[in-house]
Amino acid sequence: MIDETAEEIADMQTHSSSVVAVKAAEALCELTEREFPTVDEYLRALEQNSSALRRANRSHASLHNTQREIVRTVSGAEFDSVDAAQERTRETVAAVVERIDAAKERAAGEAAGLLADGDTLVTHDFSTTVLAAIEQAVASGDELSLYVTESRPRYLGRRMARTLAGVDGVETTLVVDSAVGHVLAECDRALVGMTCVVDGVLYNRVGTYPLAVTAADSGVPVMAVGAAAKLIDGGFSFENEHRIASEVMREPADGFAIENPAYDATPLRLLDGVVTDEGVVDADELAGRGSSDPP
Numbered sequence: 001m002i003d004e005t006a007e008e009i010a011d012m013q014t015h016s017s018s019v020v021a022v023k024a025a026e027a028l029c030e031l032t033e034r035e036f037p038t039v040d041e042y043l044r045a046l047e048q049n050s051s052a053l054r055r056a057n058r059s060h061a062s063l064h065n066t067q068r069e070i071v072r073t074v075s076g077a078e079f080d081s082v083d084a085a086q087e088r089t090r091e092t093v094a095a096v097v098e099r100i101d102a103a104k105e106r107a108a109g110e111a112a113g114l115l116a117d118g119d120t121l122v123t124h125d126f127s128t129t130v131l132a133a134i135e136q137a138v139a140s141g142d143e144l145s146l147y148v149t150e151s152r153p154r155y156l157g158r159r160m161a162r163t164l165a166g167v168d169g170v171e172t173t174l175v176v177d178s179a180v181g182h183v184l185a186e187c188d189r190a191l192v193g194m195t196c197v198v199d200g201v202l203y204n205r206v207g208t209y210p211l212a213v214t215a216a217d218s219g220v221p222v223m224a225v226g227a228a229a230k231l232i233d234g235g236f237s238f239e240n241e242h243r244i245a246s247e248v249m250r251e252p253a254d255g256f257a258i259e260n261p262a263y264d265a266t267p268l269r270l271l272d273g274v275v276t277d278e279g280v281v282d283a284d285e286l287a288g289r290g291s292s293d294p295p
Contacts, residue, residue, distance in 0.1 A: 002027050002049045006056040009063075016128045017060040017195050018100050018227065024053040024063050025093050025100075028070060032086035039079050046089065047071055058239035059203070059263060061196035061232050066096050103227035106277035108132035111191060111225040114275065115142060119188045122147040122180065122215075125205040126156040127193025129225050131163060138169035145171045147183045151207055152176075153247040153260065180211055184218040189272075194226040195263060196238065197274060200287040202266040203238050212270040221272040228276035231286065238263075 005027035009020055031049060036042040050067045057063055073092045079085040111133035115121070121144060123130050137144060146164055151157035161174040175183055184190075190211060195203045202208070202224050215222045241262035248258050268287035273280045 002030055002052065005030075006052050009053060009056040016126075016193070017062045017230070018104055018128070020057060020060050021062040021066045022097050022100055024056075025066050025070060025096050027053060028067075029090055029093055032089050036082045039082055039085050042082050042085050043075050046074060058237075059195060059241055061198065061236050061238070062100070062227065062229055064236055065229055065232075066100065070096060100227065100229075103229060103277040104129050105132060107225055107227055107275060108136055110277065110279060111223065111275045112136035112140070114189075114223065114280070115144065116188075117142040118144075120145040120147070120186050122149070122175075122183065122187045122190045122211070122220075123160065124149045124157065124190075124192050124207050124211050125151040126160040126163075127225070129227075130191055130193050131160065133191065133225060134164065134170060135167060138167060143169045143171075145173075147173050147175050147180075147187065149175055149177045149180055149207060149211065151205065153243075156205070177207055177210075181214045181218070184215055184220050187215075187220050190215045190220055190222040192222065192224050194224040194230055194274070196230045196232055196236070197224075197268070197286060198232045198236060198238050200268050202268060202271065202274075203263050204266065206261050206264045209264040209266045209270075212266045216270045222270060223273050223275055223280075224271055225275040228278045231274070231276065231281070 005023065009024055028046065028050060031045055036045065050071045054064050054067050070089070070092050074085060074089050077088055108129050115137045123146065134144060134146065148157045148161045148164065158174060161172050164170050164172040192204060192208050192211070204224070212222050243260040243262055245253060245258035245260060248260050268283040271283040273283050274286060
């Protein structure tokens, strides 16, 4: 079952990193239903299966961090039986999942507090945390106008626009990616999600970087929003995903190549701040922890 979950995670290219982290964490509970002759053998199985889940997606820092936390917490305790080790695993997974969900909601609340009635925003792709922030803002009585980029080639912005169309208090406009500069003059700020922040660089769905560059040139502040667990100080090396060429064009690419990366790298110097469940972090402060230039 965990092997199947690892395969699913490898294919979860349109899901938020928090959703992937939760699915991977809950998959470890399958081990608590198996029989093991010794505690040591159970702990080895826990580490091996966690490693398989981490290898399934090398771009989501939250998956890696939560998997390491679960293994470290369980392996660092003393147990007199396999049952006790399995019970600690279930408790640890439950605590991790609860914290992931709570952190997303708190980060969304922090972002919602930055928005004002009548604001016009632009966002990119489909971020569940950005969506939650907008929903919280309008629930408090604000009315917002929102431009959503299409987010080619998977068009996840269309999904965001359809979802926002059903939210009272939000006037939604879908815009093609290349036309974002055309609408930025009308925007008060850009609000984007984040896969992770590593070494002074925001990694997020491809198209975030050109939006940030254009917004900076237009004088429009850019904020990224996500759980503080996605701010990585070390021990994680981001690896991009490269998707199939047929997402870009269906006919054969005769005589030329197609590049289809899943993520891009945005230097934090282009952002005004990063909004987390622990509050707003100054982008310059984060950039000071590492290089602010993408690799």
